[in-house]
Amino acid sequence: xxxxxxxxxxxxxxGLEAVVKxxxxxxxxxxxxxxxxxxxxxxxxxxxxxxxxxxxxAERVLIKVGEFKALSFxxxxxxxxxxxxxxxxxxxxxxxxxxxxxxxKLFSISDCQSICKKAIVDKLKSVYxxxxxxxxxxxxxxxxxxxxxxxxxTIDTSGAGLHKRGxxxxxxxAPLKETLxxxxxxxxxxxxxxxLYDPFCGSGxxxxxxxxxxxxxxxxxxxxxxxxxxxxxxxxxxxxxxxRCLSEIDHDIKLDLLGSDIDKRSILRARDxxxxxxxxxxxxxxxxxxxxxxxxxxxGVVITNPPYGERLGEKKEVEKLYKDFGKKFRKFETWSIxxxxxxxxxxxxIGKKANRxxxxxNGRIKVDYYQYYGPRPPKS
Numbered sequence: 001x002x003x004x005x006x007x008x009x010x011x012x013x014x015g016l017e018a019v020v021k022x023x024x025x026x027x028x029x030x031x032x033x034x035x036x037x038x039x040x041x042x043x044x045x046x047x048x049x050x051x052x053x054x055x056x057x058a059e060r061v062l063i064k065v066g067e068f069k070a071l072s073f074x075x076x077x078x079x080x081x082x083x084x085x086x087x088x089x090x091x092x093x094x095x096x097x098x099x100x101x102x103x104x105k106l107f108s109i110s111d112c113q114s115i116c117k118k119a120i121v122d123k124l125k126s127v128y129x130x131x132x133x134x135x136x137x138x139x140x141x142x143x144x145x146x147x148x149x150x151x152x153x154t155i156d157t158s159g160a161g162l163h164k165r166g167x168x169x170x171x172x173x174a175p176l177k178e179t180l181x182x183x184x185x186x187x188x189x190x191x192x193x194x195x196l197y198d199p200f201c202g203s204g205x206x207x208x209x210x211x212x213x214x215x216x217x218x219x220x221x222x223x224x225x226x227x228x229x230x231x232x233x234x235x236x237x238x239x240x241x242x243x244r245c246l247s248e249i250d251h252d253i254k255l256d257l258l259g260s261d262i263d264k265r266s267i268l269r270a271r272d273x274x275x276x277x278x279x280x281x282x283x284x285x286x287x288x289x290x291x292x293x294x295x296x297x298x299x300g301v302v303i304t305n306p307p308y309g310e311r312l313g314e315k316k317e318v319e320k321l322y323k324d325f326g327k328k329f330r331k332f333e334t335w336s337i338x339x340x341x342x343x344x345x346x347x348x349x350i351g352k353k354a355n356r357x358x359x360x361x362n363g364r365i366k367v368d369y370y371q372y373y374g375p376r377p378p379k380s
Contacts, residue, residue, distance in 0.1 A: 204270025
């Protein structure tokens, strides 16, 4: 195993930094530096595999190659060239360079990308003693990110974003990102001993993520990562971590997870998705309007992503739905309710102010996460 310690950046959706920080601490990581949309830490090759495989709410895991101030293109080139690219990119490696720039003197993203690419090529030419690179080997997706004139150069270890668990074949019309669904659960007071109900379950993402949390199934257990192809991380390390994750699954736990939707195709998709990741037996999906679902007042938890009424003509329908939702769950005094919506008048429609409201993003849509706390269940 490669014992080298890397500077790592775990990226997050804005608003979920504290959730991912808690995940990292629970995994035993310390000395965490939290910033907007990212958390920095140190780790070796095994840690790269663990973070990719086990983090539920993070977006990506990046290696930080270097960081410096750059006020001119010449400075950007020279300081990029000075970084030890040969320690990260193999002689046959493919290394596309992407870029972004915010509040920086060097604002032309295409120029920053091409300058960094040229600097990396020139550095690798001098190290590998070559005039040309075919770039037909492993992928090392590189990014130059400029924020307030500070350039950060990173290489992506994840490949596809970490929300892509691999179980969702057909997402449906308005998919909820798996990472956000997991965060909604981790921000709630649900635990595996309590009933969890999603009345607008769609393709089942919230309940599937809850089943994976309840059974301790690592979110990345069923997918591949780009750093599996790298010599200093590699297939063997990922195989070891995957085997460990398999041994940690709790196959005996009994979960009470319920999901309803009025759309038959959504229910069929949800069942398919649950089967793909091996939790079909843990969730009851059924086609029914939430107004007609019979529930017990048993300290249950609702976590859901209802329709927002974003499309023209849907507003009145959504307002009625929210009013009916409020009426239904006012009857259940012991239940806790958690939901996200972009509809700003939600509290007035449901007829109750949330105990807590948190700003999040569902894709590019700014949403509020409303949290209504029920009483604690009695100790049995």
